[in-house]
Amino acid sequence: MNWQAIDITMHERVATVTLDRPDVRNAFNEATIAELALAFDELGRDEDVRAIVLAANGSAFCAGGDLNWMKQMAGYSDAENRADAAKLADMLRTIYLCPKPVVARIQGDCYAGGMGLVAACDIAVAVDEANFCLSEVKLGLIPATISPYVIKAMGENAARRYFLTAERFSAREAHRIGFVHEVVPAADLDATVAAIIKALVGNSPNAVKEAKVLVRDMVGRPVDHALLADSAERIAAIRASSEGREGVASFLEKRKPSWLD
Structure with a gap:
C-alpha cells in the first residue's frame, strides 16, 4: 500500500x-x-x-x-x-x-x-x-x-x-x-x-497474545469465585494448547521450542 x-x-x-x-x-x-x-x-x-x-x-x-x-x-x-x-x-x-x-x-x-x-x-x-x-x-x-x-x-x-x-x-x-x-x-x-x-519474540506467540488479554480482563475485578474460576479455566486451556504442551516439553527436554525455529 x-x-x-x-x-x-x-x-x-x-x-x-x-x-x-x-x-x-x-x-x-x-x-x-x-x-x-x-x-x-x-x-x-x-x-x-x-x-x-x-x-x-x-x-x-x-x-x-x-x-x-x-x-x-x-x-x-x-x-x-x-x-x-x-x-x-x-x-x-x-x-x-x-x-x-x-x-x-x-x-x-x-x-x-x-x-x-x-x-x-x-x-x-x-x-x-x-x-x-x-x-x-x-x-x-x-x-x-x-x-x-x-x-x-x-x-x-x-x-x-x-x-x-x-x-x-x-x-x-x-x-x-x-x-x-x-x-x-x-x-x-x-x-x-x-x-x-x-x-x-522469544516467547510463545499464543501465550503473549493470551497474556495481553489476561491483563485487560483482570484489572479492577474483585477476587471472588468468578475470578478464581476464570483464572483456572485460562491456565487449564493454555496448558492444553499446542504451544503450551510444546513449551513444557522443550523445557524438560532442554531444547528450543518450535516457535524459535
Missing part, C-alpha cells in the same frame, strides 16, 4: 510502524488515523508478525492533532464531529486490542493525542530529553478520546493534575508516574527497544 502518513518495515518478524510527517512534528490528521487503524488491524492478523514497534521520524514523536485538521473540524456539524471522533477512538482501540505486543519508541516530544498513541501501546521507552504534555485544556478542549488509555497508563491521581493544568513534564516524570516503562539516553534508545523486542 502507498502510505501517506506512516511507513511500515519488516525485519525478522518484527514490524515497525513509523509516523512519517516530520514537517508537522508528526501531528496526526484523518489520513494518519485511517492508516494507523488499517496498519494495526492487518499486522495484528498477520501470523508472521511477532511484535510491533511504533516509532516516528524527526525531532518529535507526535505533537497531537494537526492544526489544519483541527481548523477544518471547527466547521463540522455535530454529526460530523461525532463521526470524526469515533474514527480516532477506533484507531486507538485497534492499537490497544492488537493481539501482538506493541512497543512505543519515543525519540522526542509527545503531546496531547500523541500521548494517547503511547498509552495504547503495551510498553513505552522514551529518550531522557523527551517532554510530555496533555495540552487540550489550553485550547478549550479535553483529552476525552485518549483518556481511557492515558488514565490507565499514568493513574487517576496523575491524570487529575496533568489533564487540568496542561503542564509540560519530563520523561523522568513520565517514568515516575508509570506512563513510560524506561527512560534512556538517545544513544541507548535503539538498543533498549531491541532488547525488549528480543524478549518478546
Whole structure:
C-alpha cells in the first residue's frame, strides 16, 4: 500500500510502524488515523508478525492533532464531529486490542493525542530529553478520546493534575508516574527497544497474545469465585494448547521450542 502518513518495515518478524510527517512534528490528521487503524488491524492478523514497534521520524514523536485538521473540524456539524471522533477512538482501540505486543519508541516530544498513541501501546521507552504534555485544556478542549488509555497508563491521581493544568513534564516524570516503562539516553534508545523486542519474540506467540488479554480482563475485578474460576479455566486451556504442551516439553527436554525455529 502507498502510505501517506506512516511507513511500515519488516525485519525478522518484527514490524515497525513509523509516523512519517516530520514537517508537522508528526501531528496526526484523518489520513494518519485511517492508516494507523488499517496498519494495526492487518499486522495484528498477520501470523508472521511477532511484535510491533511504533516509532516516528524527526525531532518529535507526535505533537497531537494537526492544526489544519483541527481548523477544518471547527466547521463540522455535530454529526460530523461525532463521526470524526469515533474514527480516532477506533484507531486507538485497534492499537490497544492488537493481539501482538506493541512497543512505543519515543525519540522526542509527545503531546496531547500523541500521548494517547503511547498509552495504547503495551510498553513505552522514551529518550531522557523527551517532554510530555496533555495540552487540550489550553485550547478549550479535553483529552476525552485518549483518556481511557492515558488514565490507565499514568493513574487517576496523575491524570487529575496533568489533564487540568496542561503542564509540560519530563520523561523522568513520565517514568515516575508509570506512563513510560524506561527512560534512556538517545544513544541507548535503539538498543533498549531491541532488547525488549528480543524478549518478546522469544516467547510463545499464543501465550503473549493470551497474556495481553489476561491483563485487560483482570484489572479492577474483585477476587471472588468468578475470578478464581476464570483464572483456572485460562491456565487449564493454555496448558492444553499446542504451544503450551510444546513449551513444557522443550523445557524438560532442554531444547528450543518450535516457535524459535
